[in-house]
Amino acid sequence: MARTSPLSRGRRIAIWSLITLASLLAIVAILATWVNRQILDNGSFEKTSTRLVRDPAIQSALSTYLVNEAYDNVDIPAALAERLPPNLKPLAAPLAAAVRQPATSAVNRLLNRPRVQNLFVNATTGTHKQLVAVIEDKTGAATSTANGNVTLDLGALVQQIGPSLGLPAAALDRVPPNTGVITVMRSDQLGLVQNGAKAVRIVSTWVVVLVLALFAAAIYLAAGARRETLRTVGWAFVFVGILILAVRRFAGSYTVDALAAPAYREAVNHAWLISSSILGEVGRAIVLYGLVAVLGAILAGPSRVAIATRSRLAPILNERADITWGGAALCFLLLVLWGGTHALRTWWGILLLGGLIALGIVALRRQTLREYPEPRPKPAGGATSVGARAAAALRPKPEADPTETQAAELARLAALHDSGALTDDEFARAKSAALS
Secondary structure, X not given: OOOOOOOOHHHHHHHHHHHHXXXXXXXXXXXXXXXXXXXXXXXXXXXXXXHHHXXXXXXXXXXXXXXXXXHHHOOHHHXXXXXXXXXXXXXXXXXXXXXXXXXXXXXXXXXXXXHHHHHHHHHHHHHHHHHHHHHOOOOOOOOOOOOOOEEEEOHHHHHHHOHHHOOOHHHHHOOOOOOOEEEEEOHHHHHHHHHXXXXXXXXXXXXXXXXXXXXXXXXXXXXXXXXXXXXXXXXXXXXHHHHHHHHHHHHHHHXXXXXXXXXXXHHHHHHHHHHOHHHHHHHHHHHHHHHHHHHHHHHOOOOHHHHHHHHHHHHHHHHOHHHHHHHHHHHHHHHHHHOOOHHHHOHHHHHXXXXXXXXXXXXXXXXXXXXXXXXXXXXOOOOXXXXXHHHHHHOOOOOOOHHHHHHHHHHHHHHHHHHOOOOHHHHHHHHHHHHO
């Protein structure tokens, strides 16, 4: 039998270089994917807006902002004086100051109503669609690339809180048109944003393909040590996923400390956690995929647990392909219906994960066929009865010749070594244990 030669130093360097480069590019691709899905996808943005307006901390900050906008743009004392008797008009200014905090609490309760929440969601998603249309330079956009800024108009919410402040309709009619208007993007920033959006779309699509190709190339080059390389790739996935989760946490802390005023830090922190939830989901999914790859590499290894597991699975894998593939298809269908990761909710992700699972099953069947090539005898007449199984268990078993058992074990280890399932070091240790 021809033995697989150990990896040369040059091949080891090439393999590690490919894995390192793929891991670095994976971080960039994940961040670009998050920006693409979170900022440039209208559906994801609408879901985020709904979660934002339903968050208690953000509702509190938003109610404070809306009341401040009303006080800054409407003469509240004068509006209240219009509704007071002549002898009480001097109390309008103290009364306006006194009702400011109760009015904020009233607006906070108002933001719990679905109708008011829909006003916020419609305003933010409408602005987002405008922004994406401008970035993509689509004709017919509500805001063109030449006529000014992209703004978020919360004026409708300011109008909604007027009755809570006791303002008459005449006073609300005098509210300036720019009340509650937040500039999202200035016209002089358009070129930079458009180029950034194009780069994000390219990176989030093609760099992901490049990352998978680099990992596949590393495994292909590792002939004779592919199981160990697969395990290393799995740990690389775990490292990248944990790093992404750490970036999400520390970037959020920096953003809150650097940009938010003390009174709004809790709301900004909640807004960051909601807005970066997709990033957290991707990071956790990458960790999960990496652990699956590591467990698969361990299952194909020489440990006692792995060998015992393959021994139990061998009769089904080798002799009942219908049960093997049917059970795998059922489990994968349940995973797709669960949709726990974004990849399981897209057609390309389902095809990719399904293909990888199929390759894993094929590789495992080949290994069990090499290790346990003899099919187990089947009893005549179909399934074995309970009584027959009990009698077979009680029947004395002939003792095996130790020399033959040792020779069979050595032959099995040699076959594993020739196929690349065992490295030279693992083969030497297993051979020593068998001979002892």
